[in-house]
Amino acid sequence: MSEVILETSGITCSFGELKAVDGVSVRVETGSAVAVVGPNGSGKSTLLNAISGFVTPDAGTVTVAGKRVDGAAPWRIARQGVRRTFQHANLPARMTVLELLVASAAPPCEPREAVESARRILGWLKLPQTEEDCAGELSGGQQKLVALGAALMGSPRLLLLDEPMAGVNPALRAKLAARLRELQAEGMTILVVEHDMKFVARACDSVYVLDRGVVVAHSTPSDLAANEAVRRAYLGAAVADLEPRGA
Amino acid sequence: MITQQPPELIADALVRGSTIALLAAGLTLVYGTMRFANVAHVEFATVGAYATISLSGVFIVPVAGIIGVVVAVALGAAMYELLFRRLLVMGEMPAMIGSLAVSVVVQAVIQLAYGSRPRDVPHELEQVSTVLGADLTPSQVQLVAVSVSALVLTGALLRWTPLGRKVRAVAANAELARVSGVGERRVVATVWAIAGGLAAISGIELALESSATPALGFNLLLPVFSAAIVGGLGSVLGAVIASYGVALLEAIVLALDFGGSAIPVSYRPAIGFVFLLLALIFRPRGLLGAKVRIV
Amino acid sequence: MFDYVAWIAILVCCYAMIAISLNIQSGGAGMINLGQVAFVGIGGYSVAIFSRAGMGVWAGLLAGVVIAAGAGYLLGRLGRTLGGVYWAIATLAVAELLRLIISNTDTVTGGMQGLGDVAPLWGELHGTANTLARLAMALAFLAAVVLAAVHLDRSQLGRSLRIIRENEPLAAALGIDVVSAKSRVLALSGAAAALAGGFHASDISFVGPDQLLPFQTFLALTMVVIGGLGRIAGAVVGAVIVEAIYDGTRYFRDFLDLASDQIAALRILLVGAILLGFLLLRPKGIIADHPRRVRV
Numbered sequence: 126m127s128e129v130i131l132e133t134s135g136i137t138c139s140f141g142e143l144k145a146v147d148g149v150s151v152r153v154e155t156g157s158a159v160a161v162v163g164p165n166g167s168g169k170s171t172l173l174n175a176i177s178g179f180v181t182p183d184a185g186t187v188t189v190a191g192k193r194v195d196g197a198a199p200w201r202i203a204r205q206g207v208r209r210t211f212q213h214a215n216l217p218a219r220m221t222v223l224e225l226l227v228a229s230a231a232p233p234c235e236p237r238e239a240v241e242s243a244r245r246i247l248g249w250l251k252l253p254q255t256e257e258d259c260a261g262e263l264s265g266g267q268q269k270l271v272a273l274g275a276a277l278m279g280s281p282r283l284l285l286l287d288e289p290m291a292g293v294n295p296a297l298r299a300k301l302a303a304r305l306r307e308l309q310a311e312g313m314t315i316l317v318v319e320h321d322m323k324f325v326a327r328a329c330d331s332v333y334v335l336d337r338g339v340v341v342a343h344s345t346p347s348d349l350a351a352n353e354a355v356r357r358a359y360l361g362a363a364v365a366d367l368e369p370r371g372a
Numbered sequence: 373m374i375t376q377q378p379p380e381l382i383a384d385a386l387v388r389g390s391t392i393a394l395l396a397a398g399l400t401l402v403y404g405t406m407r408f409a410n411v412a413h414v415e416f417a418t419v420g421a422y423a424t425i426s427l428s429g430v431f432i433v434p435v436a437g438i439i440g441v442v443v444a445v446a447l448g449a450a451m452y453e454l455l456f457r458r459l460l461v462m463g464e465m466p467a468m469i470g471s472l473a474v475s476v477v478v479q480a481v482i483q484l485a486y487g488s489r490p491r492d493v494p495h496e497l498e499q500v501s502t503v504l505g506a507d508l509t510p511s512q513v514q515l516v517a518v519s520v521s522a523l524v525l526t527g528a529l530l531r532w533t534p535l536g537r538k539v540r541a542v543a544a545n546a547e548l549a550r551v552s553g554v555g556e557r558r559v560v561a562t563v564w565a566i567a568g569g570l571a572a573i574s575g576i577e578l579a580l581e582s583s584a585t586p587a588l589g590f591n592l593l594l595p596v597f598s599a600a601i602v603g604g605l606g607s608v609l610g611a612v613i614a615s616y617g618v619a620l621l622e623a624i625v626l627a628l629d630f631g632g633s634a635i636p637v638s639y640r641p642a643i644g645f646v647f648l649l650l651a652l653i654f655r656p657r658g659l660l661g662a663k664v665r666i667v
Numbered sequence: 668m669f670d671y672v673a674w675i676a677i678l679v680c681c682y683a684m685i686a687i688s689l690n691i692q693s694g695g696a697g698m699i700n701l702g703q704v705a706f707v708g709i710g711g712y713s714v715a716i717f718s719r720a721g722m723g724v725w726a727g728l729l730a731g732v733v734i735a736a737g738a739g740y741l742l743g744r745l746g747r748t749l750g751g752v753y754w755a756i757a758t759l760a761v762a763e764l765l766r767l768i769i770s771n772t773d774t775v776t777g778g779m780q781g782l783g784d785v786a787p788l789w790g791e792l793h794g795t796a797n798t799l800a801r802l803a804m805a806l807a808f809l810a811a812v813v814l815a816a817v818h819l820d821r822s823q824l825g826r827s828l829r830i831i832r833e834n835e836p837l838a839a840a841l842g843i844d845v846v847s848a849k850s851r852v853l854a855l856s857g858a859a860a861a862l863a864g865g866f867h868a869s870d871i872s873f874v875g876p877d878q879l880l881p882f883q884t885f886l887a888l889t890m891v892v893i894g895g896l897g898r899i900a901g902a903v904v905g906a907v908i909v910e911a912i913y914d915g916t917r918y919f920r921d922f923l924d925l926a927s928d929q930i931a932a933l934r935i936l937l938v939g940a941i942l943l944g945f946l947l948l949r950p951k952g953i954i955a956d957h958p959r960r961v962r963v
Contacts, residue, residue, distance in 0.1 A: 228826035
């Protein structure tokens, strides 16, 4: 019996005339990996922003482990155990990776323990050699890995990933995907916004398809591939999204 | 109890508001298109004023004024190319600090060259005439007339010319504009020239109406920024309305009589600030738009 | 001669304290506070008012520091709705408002005349003993501010601020209460600046509204940028250099045939030009910022 750790109900976000997200309801069960896909402009990132507190929805609710968080400040939602990453990592250029990770530890924290946790996470990420490098000077893919590490420093119960594969070269993509699978195997709940359908197919239990702010489909990845209507609508509008990845 | 009649208050507001509006309109346009909070913007006014004062010895005042505007705009262009463009690459904040430094330097140069005592353009003593119940000097009438004309012209330019439409597009969304290929360099040059020109006119008219000191521009900094912020950075119309609004508020507050004592005139700049603070308190979600949070 | 050197050294200590207080905001957290001088003024006027009212200079100093810390905290909370540029202007406006109120209130604050006869912090001493006491106290206060700044730098709060200065949304996403962090650093900054202001008022036995002009903040900002944004040592070095230049040029009047307001303008011009020069040519300052090692 799995419980629902994240639930949004009827989320609507409009910017002026434009309804970026229109009545979206999403459920994520503890320990599952859920993907949100859709063409550019479908409202995926806005939905993620609404869940993590960076956008206040005009209507609807966001509930984390039974507690309503819509309208709360992003840092408060983060302290509820929800950690998110950004499409562009933009890590600070004047901090070392180790310092960034230590700073990401949830309070209260002993610096010594934080350093040990940070080193453990860096080791797990297979990036121990970057400890003293400036975080913002790493490659895009490495920054995404480090950003994931920073999010994990807070021992979250829900990870929100905003296009983790974007801008990452294939070798690092494989690494990132492997780490995420390991996390999932350990029971982490993940909600990922992605274009990389291969990753979604392999890693995710269920997929929500968004188009122009509305949920047009919700099923397992394999069922989705078989769903002709969705394939036509989604692929038709977003063939570009499926073009070969790689820098 | 207000010690002045409505026509006088409105006249005060028109004169003061015009000065602020010319500056605020330019400032808000520059911030909207370039994300540049130019603290030195008000110095266009000071430069224009002093250039005109110097030139009024050689040319008749209107010609001196026009050349003064040209001098200010040319100086502004040079500042942009040599300094501000490079600072903006570093970020909003370095650019703002740099503009603060420029502001200090410009004021210092003017004080070095002209001294700190007020200067004015020599003219005969002015006959005050009564217009619709308020006493106005001819130069005050001229100030309002010239300012309003300049603002209307600018508004027309922004509304009805293709270049003006581009400017508004960039002001509304610089990222989007850049991506869609709007000619950004021309937009920037146009905006910079308009802003500088309006500011110079403001300073020149103010100097003609009263006098010029090296702090002419700096004394207007807070009311101008207040008007631009309250009006919504990037919105010229908002800045103009807020400018006259601030001026009206100043006139009313200064005319208040608390049973014998009044608020000293030296508090005038503070009124604009209080206006700003109140506006921000009653619109607590700020001016960026209700829903987006940075933190 | 010794008196003169001591005088300069004490002035440098005061400016260094103010520069450090500004640095922990700008270099440490990326905030541009154009009204820093208000905190200095709170310290100075507190000491002066308490001293003249017979309530004791140290009580005045404590009051000033506490009030400035509180004001700083409030200013930080104002930052919830105001982003970078807006907040900078708001701080300038607050400082100007304070200066206007002080200038126009003759009773408590002495209006434009300021307040004189401020008692010294170190008791009644004369001659060399007095000078040494003043110098020792200035250095002690500076040491205290430096220690506080170093402690902040190495703390989790300091680390949080370093994320905030480069990427606020990232900080928020990591669970950092950004507004609270900024408010706390502003409280510390206010306290340090007030300490400098209070000491200075007691040192020269005078405080006046001219000490609250925006140019004073500009001077401190120049020190921080030239010295090196983000480094405590940078703030101190910047204070030394800018003070040397600004005070050294006092003697221009001896060999330049210009009016006094023109000499003043020339000195200001020099400082402004140097700041511009550094911003364009060496924005990192003399002592460039470096990533911190994590100390356990």
